[in-house]
Amino acid sequence: MAVNAPVARQDFADRLKLVLAAGLLAAGIVGFYLLADQAQVLRVLAVLAGVASALLVAASSGPGGRLWGFFKESRAELRRVVWPTRRETGQTTAVVFVAAVVVGIMLWLFDWVISLAIGAFMGLGG
Structure with missing residues (x-):
């Protein structure tokens, strides 16, 4: 990982993807409350669907891709640790x-x- 890597600017598409991801997450939460008269399983599935779709959209953005790369590098670094x-x-x-x-x-x-x-x-x- 580069220490002095320049910070990339977010373009309009990335911002739009992040706003869409936030909207999908909010839609999943709102769906939980709108389905109040339905089975608990359906309500939880609505939230999980909102979270999953929000994560997928956010991961396709520039910041999401960098975050995913950071997680992959962190996992690789953890494999190199010599545990006692x-x-x-x-x-x-x-x-x-x-x-x-x-x-x-x-x-x-x-x-x-x-x-x-x-x-x-x-x-x-x-």
């Missing part, structure tokens, strides 16, 4: 847990020492 093994994950989790316990004990000791010092300074000690 189960053993490595367990060891890392154990180290983090032990470190959190040690820091907690240190903070408790500091708090205890400071409270003793303040108590002795104020004459609250026995």
